[in-house]
Amino acid sequence: MKGFEKFYRRKLQERWDILQDEGILTKDDIKCLRNTVSSSELGNSMIENFIADYSIPEGVSFHYLIDGQEYLVPMVTEEPSVIAASSHGASIVKKAGGFKTKIKQRLMLGQIIVENFKSFEKLNEGIENEQQSLLRIANKAHYSLIKRGGGARWIRCRPLADDLLSIDLAVDVREAMGANMLNTMLEAVADHIRAVFDENVLMSILSNYATECLAIAECSIPLSVLGKESFTGEEIGRRIVQASRVAQVDPYRAATHNKGIMNGVDAVALATGNDWRAIESGAHAFAARDGQYRGLSQWTISDEQLKGRIELPLPVGSVGGSIGILPLVKINQRILKIKNAEELEKVIACVGLGQNLAALYALISEGIQKGHMRLQSKTLAIAAGAKPDELQQVLAVMNKTKEKNSATAKAAIDKIRRSKRHDRN
Ligand code: NDP
Numbered sequence: 001m002k003g004f005e006k007f008y009r010r011k012l013q014e015r016w017d018i019l020q021d022e023g024i025l026t027k028d029d030i031k032c033l034r035n036t037v038s039s040s041e042l043g044n045s046m047i048e049n050f051i052a053d054y055s056i057p058e059g060v061s062f063h064y065l066i067d068g069q070e071y072l073v074p075m076v077t078e079e080p081s082v083i084a085a086s087s088h089g090a091s092i093v094k095k096a097g098g099f100k101t102k103i104k105q106r107l108m109l110g111q112i113i114v115e116n117f118k119s120f121e122k123l124n125e126g127i128e129n130e131q132q133s134l135l136r137i138a139n140k141a142h143y144s145l146i147k148r149g150g151g152a153r154w155i156r157c158r159p160l161a162d163d164l165l166s167i168d169l170a171v172d173v174r175e176a177m178g179a180n181m182l183n184t185m186l187e188a189v190a191d192h193i194r195a196v197f198d199e200n201v202l203m204s205i206l207s208n209y210a211t212e213c214l215a216i217a218e219c220s221i222p223l224s225v226l227g228k229e230s231f232t233g234e235e236i237g238r239r240i241v242q243a244s245r246v247a248q249v250d251p252y253r254a255a256t257h258n259k260g261i262m263n264g265v266d267a268v269a270l271a272t273g274n275d276w277r278a279i280e281s282g283a284h285a286f287a288a289r290d291g292q293y294r295g296l297s298q299w300t301i302s303d304e305q306l307k308g309r310i311e312l313p314l315p316v317g318s319v320g321g322s323i324g325i326l327p328l329v330k331i332n333q334r335i336l337k338i339k340n341a342e343e344l345e346k347v348i349a350c351v352g353l354g355q356n357l358a359a360l361y362a363l364i365s366e367g368i369q370k371g372h373m374r375l376q377s378k379t380l381a382i383a384a385g386a387k388p389d390e391l392q393q394v395l396a397v398m399n400k401t402k403e404k405n406s407a408t409a410k411a412a413i414d415k416i417r418r419s420k421r422h423d424r425n
Contacts, residue, residue: 008049012040015051046322058271058328059083060335061264063090065098066217066350073351074332075267080379082263086351089358096221096305099353101346107153107212108178108315110186112167112193112204113160120165124157126197127167131155134189138169141188142181150174152185164202167193170212175341177275177317182206208278209285210313217349219357221306231365237306239364240299240357247295257295257356258287261310264355268348272336273329274316282313297356310353314345377404384409390416 003022007015016033019025025033033052037043043050056078064071075083093099117123127134131154138152145151150172158166169189171182186204194201226233247257262280269276287296297310318341323329338344377398378391384406386394390413397412398404 012037012044012050015049019051042325046325056270058332061086061090061351061354063087063094064347064350064354065090065094066346067101068098071337071347072335073268073347074271074335075264075351076270077263077267079263080376082267082355085358085362086264086267086355089354089356089361090350092221092225092357092361093219093308093350093354095225096219098219099350100218101349102216102218103342103345104214105212106172106342106345107170108173108182108206108210109212110169110171110182110204110206112169112186112190113202114165114167114193114199115202116163116200117165118199120157120159123165123197123199127155127157134169134192137192138171138185138189141185145171145174145181148174155189168207173317175318176320177278177315177341178320179206179275179278180320208281208315210278210282210315211286211289213313213315213345214286214311215314215345215349216309216311217346217353218307218309219353221308223301223304223306226306226361228365236361236365237301240306240360241301243360243364244295244297244299248298249294251293254287254293254295257297257359258283260359261296261312261352261356264351265312265314265348268344268351269316271329271332272316272318272344273321273323273326273332274344275321278315279313282315286311286313297353299357299360308353308357310349310356312349312352314348316344316348317341318344377409380404380406380409381412384413386413 003018007018010018016025016030020027020030036053036055038053040050043053056076058074058076061073061075061083064073073086075086077083114123134155135152138155139146153170153172155167155169158168160166167189169182169186171178171185173181183204183206186206190201190204193199223233223237226236228236231239244257247254262283265279265283266276269279283296284293287293296312297308299306299308301307317323318333318338336344336347338347377395381391381394381398386409393416394409394412397415398408401408401412
């Protein structure tokens with residue numbers, strides 16, 4: 001890889017030249033990369049070794065009635081059927097009066113890990129006694145947070161192992177997700193722990209297990225509105241409750257149940273410039289909080305209503321990170337019409353629950369595959385080489401076949417082209 005030396009220092013054109021000179025990409029490939037780039041300055045300022053803007057489709061989801069207000073929700077996803085399912089779930093809840101949400105607080109947690117400590121009791125007591133001065137040290141490290149009404153709120157000591165403990169700092173990060181702010185504050189406190197407490201600090205970093213930044217969304221749907229084809233509303237409701245129970249008792253099902261929820265959560269997180277890896281890791285840690293990995297949402301029936309509830313950590317921001325940099329994020333904030341990060345948390349929690357309702361509804365009635373494959377056929381046809389003007393005809397042929405896969409897509413394209421050639425001759 002000699003040609004790649006100091007790749008990070010090269011100009012964009014030079015990086016493309018290297019990729020071509022090394023025989024990795026062709027001239028046409030480079031042309032394709034060039035066509036993706038909206039601003040090389042932006043790409044270079046955001047990441048390292050930038051070579052292209054990778055694009056994922058964005059759509060909008062409808063029918064989100066949340067705490068009495070309707071939202072149009074931008075979603076960025078490469079997966080067919082996610083947005084259709086999201087709108088479907090939300091439309092069922094809308095008929096029943098919409099979602100209700102609750103947010104208790106928005107604090108981010110950071111950790112200072114101490115190793116080979118002298119005495120847990122002594123350090124714990126010291127931290128408690130010096131709580132106020134430690135919070136002042138943290139706040140001084142990022143003083144603008146105080147001016148915005150935020151700042152460090154509490155600090156605690158937690159044993160981890162015989163030789164390891166965590167000093168947890170909770171910070172109100174206001175409108176930001178707060179990772180960088182918190183890390184700066186943690187380092188200032190860690191210096192004090194080293195210097196004054198004379199302890200060995202192994203590392204200090206925020207925790208993505210954002211247990212102090214939980215969002216709850218709920219809905220209550222009369223069983224009477226759930227009926228479909230041969231299923232009564234009572235039967236649909238009963239089957240959704242059973243499916244929800246499976247995700248509580250079986251991690252194999254829980255992982256897929258939660259993947260469906262994250263289809264929606266991640267798509268909105270991406271559209272709004274948020275750190276979806278942080279949200280993913282926090283959500284899965286929360287799903288395993290009692291020692292067993294479980295579904296993040298639960299469905300029950302009482303008073304002739306199907307009641308859904310989701311609770312998950314949603315450390316999102318309305319400012320900071322890439323939010324202020326990416327032009328599409330600003331546009332998406334305008335589509336959503338959110339006023340702050342708390343409102344965004346509420347919307348995302350509802351999208352997670354709406355997405356989950358749609359998935360369970362499809363699974364326990366027609367089966368997920370029917371709806372999924374309708375949209376998947378399109379992806380298969382395009383991947384198999386269908387041109388835009390052939391797509392509808394190819395889909396019509398594919399819809400008549402039982403199996404939908406790349407071979408049937410290719411066969412459908414061949415059939416259309418053969419019949420076109422025949423017509424011409
Ligand atoms: P920033 O470092 O961008 O900090 C937030 C910025 O927003 C600050 O510059 C702050 O200004 C400004 N700001 C303007 N208005 C407000 C307001 N009302 N409330 C709060 N801040 C305001 O981002 P974060 O600290 O939020 O960190 C998020 C980024 O960190 C993401 O890109 C994430 O991917 C990344 N990250 C994530 C990690 C993880 O483990 N999840 C680890 C490390 C980084 P001022 O400076 O004046 O306060």
